[in-house]
Amino acid sequence: MSTIETAKLEEHMEGQPNGTSNGYSRPTLSVSEENKNGASKPKGLSNGLRKTAKKYPDYIQIAMPAESRNKFPLEWWKTGIAFVYALFNLILTTVMITVVHERVPPKELSPPLPDKFFDYIDRVKWAFSVSEINGMILLGLWIFQWLFLRYKSIVGRRFFFIIGTLYLYRCVTMYVTTLPVPGMHFQCAPKLNGDSQAKVQRILRLISGGGLSITGSHILCGDFLFSGHTVVLTLVYLFIKEYSPRHFWWYHLICWLMSAAGIICILVAHEHYTVDVIIAYYITTRLFWWYHSMANEKTLKVSSQTNFLSRAWWYPIFYFFEKNVQGSVPCSFSWPISWPPSCFKSSCKKYSRVQKTGEDNEKST
Amino acid sequence: MKEVVLWSPEEVTSWLTDSAVPEYCEPLKNFTGRDLINLTEEDFKKSPLSRVSSDSGQRLLNMIEGLKMAHHMEAHKNGHTNGHVRAGDAARQNGFGAALKLNGVPNGFKKEMIKIPMPEPERSQYPMEWGKTFLAFIYALFCFVFTTVTISVVHERVPPKEVQPPLPDAFFDRFDRVQWAFSICEINGMILVGLWFVQWLLLKYNFAHVYTRRGKKKVWNTVLQQSIISRRFFCIVGTLYLYRCITMYVTTLPVPGMHFKCSPKLFGDWESHLRRIMKLIAGGGLSITGSHNMCGDYLYSGHTVILTLTYLFIKEYSPRRLWWYHWLCWALSMVGMFCILLAHDHYTVDVVVAYYITTRLFWWYHTMANQQVLKEASQTNLLARVWWYKPFQYFEKNVQGIVPRSYHWPLRCPALARGRQVKYSRLVSDT
Numbered sequence: 001m002s003t004i005e006t007a008k009l010e011e012h013m014e015g016q017p018n019g020t021s022n023g024y025s026r027p028t029l030s031v032s033e034e035n036k037n038g039a040s041k042p043k044g045l046s047n048g049l050r051k052t053a054k055k056y057p058d059y060i061q062i063a064m065p066a067e068s069r070n071k072f073p074l075e076w077w078k079t080g081i082a083f084v085y086a087l088f089n090l091i092l093t094t095v096m097i098t099v100v101h102e103r104v105p106p107k108e109l110s111p112p113l114p115d116k117f118f119d120y121i122d123r124v125k126w127a128f129s130v131s132e133i134n135g136m137i138l139l140g141l142w143i144f145q146w147l148f149l150r151y152k153s154i155v156g157r158r159f160f161f162i163i164g165t166l167y168l169y170r171c172v173t174m175y176v177t178t179l180p181v182p183g184m185h186f187q188c189a190p191k192l193n194g195d196s197q198a199k200v201q202r203i204l205r206l207i208s209g210g211g212l213s214i215t216g217s218h219i220l221c222g223d224f225l226f227s228g229h230t231v232v233l234t235l236v237y238l239f240i241k242e243y244s245p246r247h248f249w250w251y252h253l254i255c256w257l258m259s260a261a262g263i264i265c266i267l268v269a270h271e272h273y274t275v276d277v278i279i280a281y282y283i284t285t286r287l288f289w290w291y292h293s294m295a296n297e298k299t300l301k302v303s304s305q306t307n308f309l310s311r312a313w314w315y316p317i318f319y320f321f322e323k324n325v326q327g328s329v330p331c332s333f334s335w336p337i338s339w340p341p342s343c344f345k346s347s348c349k350k351y352s353r354v355q356k357t358g359e360d361n362e363k364s365t
Numbered sequence: 366m367k368e369v370v371l372w373s374p375e376e377v378t379s380w381l382t383d384s385a386v387p388e389y390c391e392p393l394k395n396f397t398g399r400d401l402i403n404l405t406e407e408d409f410k411k412s413p414l415s416r417v418s419s420d421s422g423q424r425l426l427n428m429i430e431g432l433k434m435a436h437h438m439e440a441h442k443n444g445h446t447n448g449h450v451r452a453g454d455a456a457r458q459n460g461f462g463a464a465l466k467l468n469g470v471p472n473g474f475k476k477e478m479i480k481i482p483m484p485e486p487e488r489s490q491y492p493m494e495w496g497k498t499f500l501a502f503i504y505a506l507f508c509f510v511f512t513t514v515t516i517s518v519v520h521e522r523v524p525p526k527e528v529q530p531p532l533p534d535a536f537f538d539r540f541d542r543v544q545w546a547f548s549i550c551e552i553n554g555m556i557l558v559g560l561w562f563v564q565w566l567l568l569k570y571n572f573a574h575v576y577t578r579r580g581k582k583k584v585w586n587t588v589l590q591q592s593i594i595s596r597r598f599f600c601i602v603g604t605l606y607l608y609r610c611i612t613m614y615v616t617t618l619p620v621p622g623m624h625f626k627c628s629p630k631l632f633g634d635w636e637s638h639l640r641r642i643m644k645l646i647a648g649g650g651l652s653i654t655g656s657h658n659m660c661g662d663y664l665y666s667g668h669t670v671i672l673t674l675t676y677l678f679i680k681e682y683s684p685r686r687l688w689w690y691h692w693l694c695w696a697l698s699m700v701g702m703f704c705i706l707l708a709h710d711h712y713t714v715d716v717v718v719a720y721y722i723t724t725r726l727f728w729w730y731h732t733m734a735n736q737q738v739l740k741e742a743s744q745t746n747l748l749a750r751v752w753w754y755k756p757f758q759y760f761e762k763n764v765q766g767i768v769p770r771s772y773h774w775p776l777r778c779p780a781l782a783r784g785r786q787v788k789y790s791r792l793v794s795d796t
Binding site for chain 1: 619722
């Protein structure tokens with residue numbers, strides 16, 4: 001009976017778009033016609049099932065909420081909001097760096113703090129470029145992977161929100177206490193002392209260069225606690241691993257190695273204190289796992305007495321983004337650009353019953 | 366399906382056939398269920414059973430055992446209570462009705478106690494497991510001692526305040542130092558710890574009875590809940606101090622203010638090191654006791670950890686209706702944290718990071734502890750990817766559900782208190 005119900009509901013949904021394909025423009029009419037005529041050649045699977053359904057006229061329609069609606073609605077506008085949020089936080093961070101730069105004590109007055117890693121390992125000059133190159137490769141890989149995801153909007157939304165929040169936290173920790181430069185090799189730009197125009201120019205330069213030293217845009221000091229490079233390296237690796245097939249172990253391993261090498265190179269280059277890197281790693285992993293656990297588990301999405309995860313300050317925003325996402329986003333891929341309809345539609349049609357209805361809706365739109 | 370004792374010979378025969386031992390049908394054709402159960406090995410040594418049985422009836426006896434277990438029978442007990450060791454003999458002659466008459470009581474009705482297997486019949490929902498609590502205590506103690514050692518080590522590396530002036534801090538720019546503020550912070554901390562300890566003592570386990578193998582048993586009410594909660598406290602505070610060791614050790618921040626009077630450096634004098642460590646432990650790490658005059662333990666703030674954590678525990682494990690109590694503790698906690706900064710005893714980032722890590726760890730741990738589904742590692746359960754997940758499972762695997770929060774006065778007001786508690790046990794458990 002349940003299969004008949006499923007078929008019946010699927011027919012209701014597919015009734016409109018597939019109306020012409022079955023040769024009936026009004027599928028509801030066709031059922032009554034069949035009843036009148038009593039016999040008709042079964043045209044495709046749906047008619048055959050309809051006929052069997054006739055044998056059980058006293059069936060009760062069970063409303064199945066998940067079937068009648070897409071389990072993973074795209075909602076690109078929410079992704080847009082998340083993007084704006086991330087952009088805002090990125091700009092705020094840039095502004096904050098410029099502000100903090102004014103307060104960094106000069107390295108003659110305030111020498112680098114004692115750091116365990118620096119005691120054991122001397123500075124290697126080219127290591128920071130390695131770190132930044134790794135970061136750029138990982139980011140490129142992630143964008144490439146993201147383009148092929150089926151549920152781009154949902155995953156993109158999550159990425160923007162998490163990275164935005166991490167940069168927001170970074171603003172706070174950078175601003176409240178200013179650490180001195182970690183090494184005497186730092187060439188900090190001169191202080192501006194109130195020249196707002198020059199400050200705006202610096203901000204724009206920093207944004208356009210992506211905050212990387214390799215592009216020559218990052219000449220400002222003071223943004224040490226916590227390390228933005230570590231955040232990006234860790235977060236991109238976590239996303240790559242989470243949203244790729246599990247059997248791609250070689251891919252995961254390569255990304256992990258690049259990420260780890262990048263992080264170690266930050267320290268080897270004496271560009272950040274060890275505590276900056278550790279705290280960045282900790283906060284990134286915790287936020288990522290926290291967010292995804294809440295998103296995957298139905299019981300954790302609702303705020304309740306036993307659900308302590310909902311006590312984070314960003315829970316309302318999270319709920320706004322994720323309330324229509326039912327369950328764990330499956331790891332499925334699709335071509336980013338849709339081919340001309342004739343190439344795909346015919347082959348998918350045959351398997352329409354095997355594939356989920358959500359996929360069919362996407363393909364046909 | 367009828368109970369085995371109530372089987373007639375026909376049912377016995379049909380069971381024997383169904384169980385693929387039809388060779389016994391003939392010799393046992395007048396056996397009732399009762400006789401079947403009372404079969405022993407001796408019976409198989411004599412005819413007629415010895416003739417048909419190839420393995421001295423082992424297989425059949427095993428199957429009968431299985432039957433008995435499936436029907437929760439204790440045949441020997443019945444045999445004794447009914448006054449017949451071998452009720453089978455009489456029954457074989459007289460049939461089922463005779464068995465009834467002999468006993469005077471239909472079997473399985475009044476005198477029998479059928480045991481219905483409860484999911485956890487021998488254990489309570491909240492087992493005591495003091496061993497685990499003790500382990501958690503040892504862990505916390507170890508982390509405390511380790512922190513003290515780390516502070517002592519880090520102290521050697523703090524740059525002198527002349528060489529490395531205090532770092533610029535947003536709070537210090539706006540608020541000047543107030544000398545007595547740090548004492549307030551520490552007093553608040555001590556009050557909160559005291560309140561938490563008293564609250565812990567007053568905890569009560571909700572269910573008065575615990576089901577063991579021998580039936581219902583009354584158990585010491587107070588200890589069960591206390592065991593679990595103190596275990597959690599020790600685990601969390603230990604882990605927080607462990608994290609603190611790491612952040613303190615890797616990078617050494619300079620003193621936050623010129624008012625600091627750091628003890629002189631020891632440069633490898635182990636004995637004095639040890640003495641300092643002892644002094645710090647004995648004083649509980651507080652400046653108010655005069656034990657803490659070492660510098661370098663800034664990132665992150667241990668005082669903030671204690672203030673925040675005790676408040677979180679107090680709030681979590683106290684009845685919801687005591688809102689004024691929660692507000693009081695919250696105020697103590699907030700004032701304490703503010704006073705740390707006012708006294709210029711920690712950088713702002715130390716307090717912020719400490720608050721963040723403490724709250725996140727507390728919420729993470731308790732969410733996992735309260736939801737059964739999170740206690741198993743799975744693909745969707747990303748909370749299980751923390752490094753302390755295995756120890757967490759070990760500590761919390763037998764705790765099913767939420768530890769109820771209910772209290773009772775330690776002094777006995779016999780009729781009044783006890784009666785009242787029992788009446789509302791169902792209501793109280795829901796708050």
